[in-house]
Amino acid sequence: MTTEPMWRTSRRSNASGGNCVEVADNLPGRVLVRDSKDRTGGTLAFDPPAWSAFVATVKR
Numbered sequence: 001m002t003t004e005p006m007w008r009t010s011r012r013s014n015a016s017g018g019n020c021v022e023v024a025d026n027l028p029g030r031v032l033v034r035d036s037k038d039r040t041g042g043t044l045a046f047d048p049p050a051w052s053a054f055v056a057t058v059k060r
Helices: 048-059
Strands: 019-025 030-036 044-047
Touching: 030 048, 044 048
Parallel strands: none
Antiparallel strands: 019 030, 030 044
16 A cells, blocks of 8 residues: 555646646545645645545535
């Protein structure tokens, strides 16, 4: 099991990466989110159920 985040962006983001977030959901018990334009800035951490609820709400 890896302990390094594997960051990804939405399939809908453009090639320049602007106005996008990156998500790492490969770590046990947490989902990390960061700004694609400021990768060294802060990172938000969510537990997987909270992240799933957020994504489901945003999709509506």
